[in-house]
Amino acid sequence: MSRTEQEVRDLYRASHGMPSGPAKFAALEEVIRHADALGLVEFAFDVRMSATSVFQHSWVPAKAFLTFSWCLAAYDREPDRFGGRHDHTLLWQFKWMIYSVYQFPEIPLERATDLLADMERRYRRGGHSLHAVLQHRGLVAESTGELARAQDFYEQMAVTRRDGLSDCSGCVPSSQVRTLVALGRDEEAIRIGEPAVRSGCTEQPQWINSELLLPYVRTGRGEQAVEAHRVAYRRIRDNPHHLGELASNLLFCVHSGNLGRGLDLIERHLSWLDRPRTPLTEMEFAAAAAAVLSAVEARGEGERLLRFPAADGVRRPDARVAGLARELRERALGIAARFDARNGNAYQSTRMREWSGAGPIGDPAPLSVFERDLESRAGERVRRLVDRVAALTAAGDRVGAARGRAAAADALLADERFADAVEASEEAVRELDRLGLEEEAATARWVLARAYREDGEWRRASAALGELLDAWKPDTAAPSLPPRAELEARLGGWLGHGPEAAARYLAAARGFAAAGRAADRMSALGQALRRHPCGGGAGSAQDAAASGVLPDLLTEARGVLDELLAAGLPSGEGALGTATADVLHGYAGHLRSSGQAEAAVARLQTARALLEQQESAEVAPQLGEVLTELGLLRLRLGDPAAAEEAARAALALLDDPEEAWEEALVLVRALQARGADEEAAAVMADHGLDEDDLDGFDGEED
Structure with missing residues (x-):
């Protein structure tokens, strides 16, 4: 289906608010397809540049290869058209491509070296430091087992000036520590790495803390290793992008004697292998998990059953420790063999055999x-x-x-x-x-x-x-x-505003009704009405239209209110009266949003009457909101005298004039509407209002 330019741009804007995942990836790819079809070349370039970042920082860097390559080719064809604001970003993204490309054994190693050569040529041409080039040459050398070359690049980078294209103060030490650990220089790795744990980069401090785990354990710093694991895992446990760091944390569990923790991590995160970020991280996670499982098997628990939570609606079948250990070890070694065939050595196979057979190092460090x-x-x-x-x-x-x-x-x-x-x-x-x-x-x-x-x-x-x-x-x-209804209400409160919060409160209201708890039922229903987007909370009408909660919510509220009106509203002081007023107030918000202003006024008037019966001062904020909303609606219906009365009643409930901004605005507009301009000016002066405050506040719908 073809789309208009405006529809494509709207879809792109909508994608910004989507969480990383298949839906966002599909939306960006759809935007790119339609932008190309419509000939929106500059826009398509901008979208691809943005998509490269999204893909790289999620778990689909292979998609970033395509968007980056397209942008680089377009830039080289027409540098005047695409240069300027994109020069720096393209050079920065070179680092991402090199970091990812050597992690795919199907991509020839020459591709990584060609990219490095191209990156160096462009950095030199722009007068930039080669600090980042040397860093990534070292990472490639370390990954392919050329440790002497990795050390040489590390030494060169250490004496090369940094500039605006260098990685941040957390990521540079992280890559340095990776090389130093491979070289067995643990004390130096700790000295270089520890200052980076305070970095605020999106990849930190989880990356550096994960890299420091092995040198901490090998040098007997168990407590520091435990703290590094805690900090790292809190940051990586919700994002499959961090599969590689998770592998390091699994190995730590073996080295430090925390096999129970290792099993927990495997059960929680094995589903990440269904969409591994790269073959390298897939291999490392599989080998590290195999190490945990093999250690558990060695202590006589090979038949222990592991259970896995559902992921994306699919639950992996239960597995025995011994069987899963074999499966993951074979998976890791199979990928390692592909890397060895490409790299021309046995480095990765040797490394993965060592990983999958890892055991304790030093004294246990209990987690x-x-x-x-x-x-x-x-x-x-x-x-x-x-x-x-x-x-x-x-x-x-x-x-x-x-x-x-x-x-x-x-x-x-x-x-x-x-x-x-x-x-x-x-x-x-x-x-x-x-x-x-x-x-x-x-x-x-x-x-x-x-x-x-x-x-x-x-x-x-x-x-x-x-x-x-x-x-x-x-x-x-x-x-x-606690009763389920109470838990539903608690969750609704935790969720804040929006359709999901409203749905939880609606479920709570129904549970309270079944238990005969009338006041609690009304309180939960009022919260549901007011927290749903059309009830004046956070969100938008579009959110509400997409929600299946609203029809049920309004039907339930209308039925409850009709029941009460037929039987007579509660009178006197009590929780049921204030809760009923809350339902009336929330329902009025939905009536107002659907253009039924007069019906909304009737509900608010009833809520006002209920609240004014209460002798407790605790209802004053609730009554003030009702009166202010009533004043606004009276203005919209062309009744400034009634609006003025409601606004003055709301103001009388407040002790602090600085808290009376909206109430004062309603009063000013009501006074102006009936020609009392001098009095309106006095109210503005009393409350510190000016004409800018009045702009857009005319009593009409937003």
């Missing part, structure tokens, strides 16, 4: 909260539970140990040891899931969601609670969990 010294940072109850987990584990009681982990996680959360509570509850959830203890796993997942929230990981908190609710089974719901 688990249940294996670390908690004396100085945990209460007596936590220490007692941790000791119990250790005893049960030693006795082979997996069920008891899993339950102990869950209890310890809850205690850590109560002690406000939030990071430790996250780790403990993650372990508890995984072990309880493995054992099929659904009720207890659900309770542990609720602890995990709260621990994430308290530890500042809000998105993961919402995901954990959503996972709990989506897997909810009435016959297995743990008695220790």
